[in-house]
Amino acid sequence: MSSREYRERAEAIRTAIESNPETVDIDELADLLVSESREARRTAFEAYRTLVSDRPTVADGVGARLESHLTDDAADVRERAALTAAAFADDHPDVVDGLVPALRSVGTDPAEPGREAAIVAIAKLAHTRPASIAPAVDALVAICDDPISAPASARAERGGPAGRSDAAAALQPEREQRDQARLHAIAALTLLAADDPAAVRSAAPSIASLLEDDHRLIRAGACEVLEDLATAYPASVEPFASELAERVATDTKHPVPWRAADALVALDAERPECVGEAVAPFANDLSRFLESSDVDRRRAGVALVADAALARPESLESIRPTLRDLLSDDDASVRMNAVIALGTAGTESDRSTVADLADSDPDERVRETATRVCGRFDGALDSE
Structure with a gap:
């Protein structure tokens, strides 16, 4: 069919829905959703939205047909099917829910032209049904770790008024498209980790490698995933405590250091010694936390400092x-x-101030803690 014929057929279906929706062929509607005509696809999508309100079971039929298109022999058909799935994911997750395995297949192949669209479709589904995307964790992690970079020769050149070579500039649209998919993917992983940390547990090493990513939001998202893993499975995050501490101390891009600190504080609940050893080399760099006007940042910073004090006073x-x-x-x-x-790390000159807190602080926990600390100063108690 020509583009004109696709458009006319889509218009005919939309008209039929208004007068006699039961006569609409669901397979034909789904085929138009992946047709070569963008206008026909748009019209078919509008027709679907009208039809599904009268016939909710249409979602299952359209989903099944889209699945067949996602496994079609033609790469361009698979790409359009992935784009259609991404369009459905926001407001019609019922259609996409059963497509995750097929979308994963498209999303794991770097040679697929529809790879980014498939990843976006999976990631959008996570906003309403995070558990549904668990089978695609490997695809989401893989694309996060696969940015598009300019060739080494192009990076070395500094041509043009913008300081970029022609080769680097030519890659910019592709790089932006990939980064959008990567950002969708890391956001989906954070949603899944919050809902079901077991689903991402085995991916902890790959997630941790993203702490070195060039994109600040990828690094921040990796910290969020590791925070949830640290709460549920601290042993899976313990090997990466030093990398998180380095992000806390040296990363200047918001919100990376704050997210990394949250992950370490979560790990502190079960592995305080590990956190203390990781943070101690960077203790001097935590002043920005301790001096912050944000109370949550001060809380995180001083908790990490307390761990560092116990490890290396x-x-x-x-x-x-x-x-x-x-x-x-x-x-x-x-x-x-x-x-x-x-x-742990104070001197005798701090004793009087701590002793005052033991007597006068309005919070019972602070008074009890200060009393124990005074005992240590006096040599009455062993250090923890």
Whole structure:
């Protein structure tokens, strides 16, 4: 059929839906959704939205037909089917739910022209049905770790007014398309990890490798996934504590350091020694957390500092003045962890201030912690 014939047939179906929806051939409607005519595809999609409100079971028929198109011998048909699935995923997840295996097949093949569209379709489904995308974790992780880079020769050149070679500039649209798919993929992985961390547990090493990615939002998303894994399966994140600590200390791109700190705080619940050893080399770099006006950042920062103090008390030498300031913080958790840090890494000169908290702090937890710390200063208790 010509493009004109596709458009006319799509218009005829839309008209039929208005007068006699029971007569519509669902397979034909699904075929028009992947036709060569963009206008016909748009009209068919509008027709579907009208029809499904009267015939909800249409979703199953269209989904089954789209699945056959996703496995078609023609790559261009598979690509259009993936694009159609991505369009359906936002408002019609019933259609896409059963397509995940077929979309995964398209999304795992770097040679597929519809790869990015398939990944986007899977990722969009995660917003309403995260459990449904579990079979496609490998495809989502793989594309996150597969950005498009300019050839080495092009990167070395600095031609043109924008400082880019022609080769690098030519790749820009493809790079942007890939990055959009990668961002959809990492967002889907964060949703899945929050819903079912077991589904991404085996991918922890691959997720951790994304901490070095060039895109800040990919790095931040990797931190979020690792945070959920640290809560549910701390052993799977423990090997990557040092990488997270480095992100906390050296990454300047928002929101990466804050997300990395959250992941380490989650790991701290079960592996405080591991976190302390990882953070200690970077303790001096945590001042931006300790001095932040955001209470959540101060909480995270001082919790990590307390772990570092227990692992290597000498690492806190330069930030002890800041810790002393935090003893008067408005937040009880911040004060408590500052007391813990000074209890291990402080000096005799800190004793009187801590002793005052033991008597006068309004929060019972802070008073109890300060009392124990005073005992350590007096040599009455062993260090933890």
